[in-house]
Amino acid sequence: MTQYAEVIGDPIAHSKSPVIHCFWLKALGLDGDYRRTQVVADALPAFLARRRADPDWRGCNVTIPHKQAVLPLLDAVDPVAAKIGAVNTIVARDGRLIGYNSDAAGFLAPLRPWLDERHMLRTARIFGAGGAARAIAHGLWGEGFTLILAARRTRAAAEIAAGFDPGFVHVTDLAHFAAPLDFDWKEMDGRLDVVVNATSCGMTGQPPLDLDFSHMPPGAIVYDAVYAPLETPLLKQAKALGHPIVDGLQMLTGQARIAFRLLFDADPPADAESEVALRDLLLA
Incomplete structure (x- = not known):
């Protein structure tokens, strides 16, 4: 099965994260996928429990309104995220869920x-x-x-x-x-x-x-x-x-670079041609 990651939140349809991560996966020739999934607040614990048991799940980005709500549901939190008091990236490793913050x-x-x-x-x-x-x-x-x-x-x-x-x-x-x-x-x-x-x-x-x-x-x-x-x-x-x-697109791609490394163990392309192509894609 193809390994995958996703972005979760409520609402989530507006998220451009799948465009960014799928662009980088394709550019690097990696066998992976990145999706968006709407998760309402009451369903968050059950959602993470299901994903924890999925061996193909690499983790997820977290957006409104879950960045603080996920904290007690994780096995460990990176010191930077703990200091901030919010998580925007969850990485699944060996059955454990680890929280990070790439927003800052x-x-x-x-x-x-x-x-x-x-x-x-x-x-x-x-x-x-x-x-x-x-x-x-x-x-x-x-x-x-x-x-x-x-x-x-x-x-x-x-x-x-x-x-x-x-x-x-x-x-x-x-x-x-x-x-x-x-x-x-x-x-x-x-x-x-x-x-x-x-x-x-x-x-x-x-x-x-x-x-x-x-x-x-x-x-x-x-x-x-x-x-x-x-x-x-x-x-x-x-x-x-x-x-x-x-604009917010610059923050989005900046934090996405850090999250991509955490989720897929690879550095996204950073050459000028790729940057222009990605921004054009996001603005299309």
Whole structure:
């Protein structure tokens, strides 16, 4: 039987992970498959029990709403994922299920040109309090950012904030960013600002993020983890106002590279021609 992996979540039909992983499997000539499977919350334990017994199952990627719910169902959790408190990749090995998190590293990958520069001050505004927001917060904290966590569920945001130095992390309600801000940003030299949408707002079928751009420092990088559609209302407005933007497809492929190595024990192709072909395929 062909060995396979998959992505699980609810909803899941929008996921482009099968396109990415199947492209790499074919490019490398590997005998494998990658699928998408809808798993509702109540069915998660039974689903993992069935897959654990399947010798052809390599593991899965995990998306909304299971990134934290899977933790007690695993045999072991990688230290990075344990610190983040969320898992986005489960690897099956010798009957054991091991959890990893590739979201943080995948998120940071397209920011490297900016992160490699020196700054007097780094500030990140992160919208959301789910598993992706957790990983993003830990990734940016490791790069020296002061964090502003904004969410409708401020209690969940406060739980994320509890893992950091309280002097450099702040929690607020997402609604705070909807009203205009009367503030003079003054001189912006020597600082790096990143604004991240880690909510489902702006995703196909979901309302856009309610954000007034007066809260955004001039030159702030606007990064949307949503990739369907690729240009969300947030990114469209940010681009029109002259902000550098990063789309969710870049985070998706960044974390997928790490997950592919874990699931299939192989490095995906990274040459320029393959990169262009994959992006064209994802945008088709």
